Amino acid sequence: MPKPADRLVASRLTDGVAVLTLADPGHRNALSRRLSDELAAAVGAALSDGARALVLTAEPPVFCAGGSLNALLERADPLREMFAGMTAVATAPVPTIAAVGGPAIGAGVNLPLACDIVITTPQARFDPRFLDVGIHPGGGHLFRLAGRVGAQGAAAMVLCGDVLTGPEAVERGLAWRCVAESELAETAMALAARAAARPARLVRRTKESLRRSLTLTDPEQAFALELQAQEWSMDQPEFAEALARVRLRITAARR
Incomplete structure (x- = not known):
């Protein structure tokens, strides 16, 4: 039986920067246990290879559709383990930059929140949506979201379903810059390369x-x-x- 295709692609180091790409667009890059584990492994491998900065991005059109509904319904894996990839990004000792060019939904918002810097585009949306599917936010979502947009912003987004576009995310502090889609990768890489070039x-x-x-x-x-x-x-x-x-x-x- 052929080996299933990886759902995350890790680039070779370029000037000390590793690019980690969510690569399961057929499932809207939903955070299955497998994708989460692959992300955690990729972060560890990049650091072991000497990465001095990480860029997290995704194959379009959706950045990440959140937790896999099948995995949530089946409950075959402990919730803590479903957050392994996000945790690896959040605890990485090197600068981490999220390049978000499409919707980040539910637990998918956790990934950019886990990064030090978020670069986004006008096509992006940040939509927690946990309560819409009857589940409490997890993975430190409320803590990290409130740290970016304040308690009122977190309440508006999580409790009331308010959604931020890319430009609005910058205005509210969730993201650092909003750039044209054609400039997203270049902008994220430029920041990462500058960090990687320092001691x-x-x-x-x-x-x-x-x-x-x-x-x-x-x-x-x-x-x-x-x-x-x-x-x-x-x-x-x-x-x-x-x-x-x-x-x-x-x-x-x-x-």
């Missing part, structure tokens, strides 16, 4: 500091967190090398 350990440490700072309520704790990390960075060879390059540029400009 890898410094980027990882800074991302970790950002995560930790979001849990703090005391500005003194935030100061101490960054002070410790900044002192660490100044002891790294990359700092001395960067400082030397700056001095050379200044000297050359004065000649």
